[in-house]
Amino acid sequence: MQMDFTLTPEPDDTSRERGRLLFAAPVEFLKGVVAMAGLPPADRIEVCFAGRSNVGKSSLINALTNRKNLARASNTPGRTQEINYFTTEGGPYLVDLPGYGFAEAPVAVVQKWQALLKSYLSGRATLRRVFVLIDARHGVKAVDDEILSLLDRSAVTFQVVLTKVDKISQAEREKVLMQVKGALQKHPAAYPELVVTSSEKGDGIETLRAIIAGLA
């Protein structure tokens, strides 16, 4: 059966306001986690941001929270090496993950944090939704597919967020959306709506805030 993927519609005034309020309140760094045993108590729901190295996970958290440097963003792929927890007031934990598909660190180091990433994505009961970030210039790659299959097997709902849309034309946008929608056909854990974002220009940020506030 063909699954129908659409863009998330613009939030209505109520949900937009709810999203605005959640992210206008203080969002604080809680801790960086390097082993499953270090995860904070599972006393509330959480959402996480997953994706290939350099796709823009940390930048997206900065854009959502309107803070330049809350989650460190950098040009150096593989910069986020821990599972970083941020608290919201009355809302979910926001979780910034290390990137996957990064080959330039020592193999042992990469393996260690990829193993942690996989344990986390498949074994966190309070993980309500995984935002899987896909670079709008590149579309879904084999390494993304691997993670998406892991989420299918673990029955964890994921929602695709296209990033860096400011870097492509409207025509390229249509093309990558087709590719992504095609790739998602084989992933039953995929949420049927996609979000197109630019942390640089602000596209999709209010929509994403509203989605996260709506999950709480």
Ligand SMILES: Nc1nc2c(ncn2[C@@H]2O[C@H](COP(=O)(O)OP(=O)(O)OP(=O)(O)O)[C@@H](O)[C@H]2O)c(=O)[nH]1
């Ligand atoms: N033009 C543009 N650049 C972006 C955008 N989002 C992120 N970037 C840039 O992409 C690079 C990587 O961003 P990060 O947010 O550090 O990426 P990440 O996914 O957290 O990377 P890792 O932690 O290494 O996995 C930085 O140079 C950002 O400035 C965007 O929306 N538009």
Ligand SMILES: [Mg+2]
């Ligand atoms: Mg990062």
